Amino acid sequence: MAGLEDKPLGYLLYRVAAALRAEVGATVLGPLELSFPEYLCLRVIGEFPGKSNAQLARDVTVSPQAMNKVIRELQNRGLVTRPATVPSGRSLPITLTTAGTALLGRADPMVLAAESRVLANLSDQDRREFRRLLAAVG
Numbered sequence: 001m002a003g004l005e006d007k008p009l010g011y012l013l014y015r016v017a018a019a020l021r022a023e024v025g026a027t028v029l030g031p032l033e034l035s036f037p038e039y040l041c042l043r044v045i046g047e048f049p050g051k052s053n054a055q056l057a058r059d060v061t062v063s064p065q066a067m068n069k070v071i072r073e074l075q076n077r078g079l080v081t082r083p084a085t086v087p088s089g090r091s092l093p094i095t096l097t098t099a100g101t102a103l104l105g106r107a108d109p110m111v112l113a114a115e116s117r118v119l120a121n122l123s124d125q126d127r128r129e130f131r132r133l134l135a136a137v138g
Helices: 009-029 036-047 053-060 064-076 098-118 124-137
Strands: none
Touching (some): 036 053
């Protein structure tokens, strides 16, 4: 679409995120019985195990209450675990279970394929540059 290059960054990022969320949700996560926030949560925990509910909520940009619901669902499915108590403080560190790691391992290649479909209008070089720029900014 001509003229979008001058739009605010937040708007452009929203458009990309919405397109990605729709493609990933429809083709990948639905069959795996995962919501987009659940997938993001698994992805973040896979990268940074031991985060608390509050930290995950900030990382995934949902409320702590919404994240608590996501974590409970993932726990009920045996995909994540957190201790009943901790020696100090109140934060309960969350980690992936073997089943969670396996599901994430199945989902990630399919998510990458969905991303490729969303970025189909870009050349391979442009895709690499886009990822590089996002990593540099984020």
